[in-house]
Amino acid sequence: MDNSRPNGPxxxxxxxxxxxxxxxxxxxxxxxxxxxxxxxxxxxxxFNSKKLVKLSEVVAYINSCRQGGAE
Incomplete structure (x- = not known):
């Protein structure tokens, strides 16, 4: 059996x-x-709760601002 994915999904x-x-x-x-x-x-x-964000998307936005614009 070949497990090509080392960590799974x-x-x-x-x-x-x-x-x-x-x-x-x-x-x-x-x-x-x-x-x-x-x-x-x-x-x-x-479920109509407070607004939530993904940390990776926030970091990507901050990095794009530091580089002078969105990529």
């Missing part, structure tokens, strides 16, 4: 709230909230 990324993402990255929550409200960072609202 990857698990989906965990969604976190804007406050937690801001704290993890050392930025102001209002800055992330503005980016989410403008549509620059995708947000998810499962």
């Amino acid at each position: 990857s698990a989906p990324e965990k969604l976190i709230n804007i406050q937690t993402a801001a704290k993890a990255l050392g930025v102001h929550p209002w800055a992330l909230r503005r980016a989410v409200n403008s549509g620059a960072i995708p947000a998810y609202t499962p």
Whole structure:
């Protein structure tokens, strides 16, 4: 039997709230909230809860801003 995938299927990324993402990255929550409200960072609202984000998408947005624009 050939197991070509070393770690199996990857698990989906965990969604976190804007406050937690801001704290993890050392930025102001209002800055992330503005980016989410403008549509620059995708947000998810499962079951009509608060807006949640993926940390990797927030980091990608911040990196694109540092490089002078979206890729």
